[in-house]
Amino acid sequence: MKNPQDVFADYLSNKSLKMTPQRRLILDTFIKQNAHLSSEELYIKVKRRDKSVGQATVYRTLKLLNEAGLIEPLDFADGVTRYELSYGETHHDHLICEQCGQNIEILDTMIEKRQEELAQEHGFALLRHKMYLYGYCKDCRSKKK
Known part of the structure; x- marks a missing residue:
């Protein structure tokens, strides 16, 4: 099984998009958290590592990660969409x-x-x-x- 970074790079390539350092940072940060994260929570964590990454970049990258089949949105009925890693994970x-x-x-x-x-x-x-x-x-x- 491919690692998530390679899956994402392949997906982006097929869409004629590039694996930018910001996208890689967002994916790596997300994976390291091993948690259910909202876009805002992820943005805060990414911003600590690279102040140049904007909130819109995090939103767009989450959308791409979802389309690539790496993450999925969760609805805990509290009005906040959270995401979890789904690629290579057991369904639960x-x-x-x-x-x-x-x-x-x-x-x-x-x-x-x-x-x-x-x-x-x-x-x-x-x-x-x-x-x-x-x-x-x-x-x-x-x-x-």
């Missing part, structure tokens, strides 16, 4: 606390199998899916009592 779903925003990544083979069965029962060929489960974490539930 998310448990999200609506009180504190805690996010737990989960992978359950029974749920995955059942989703595939449901798709097949309805004549669908699954390409991808996202599942977000919203509720209250243990700590927030205990604070409410």
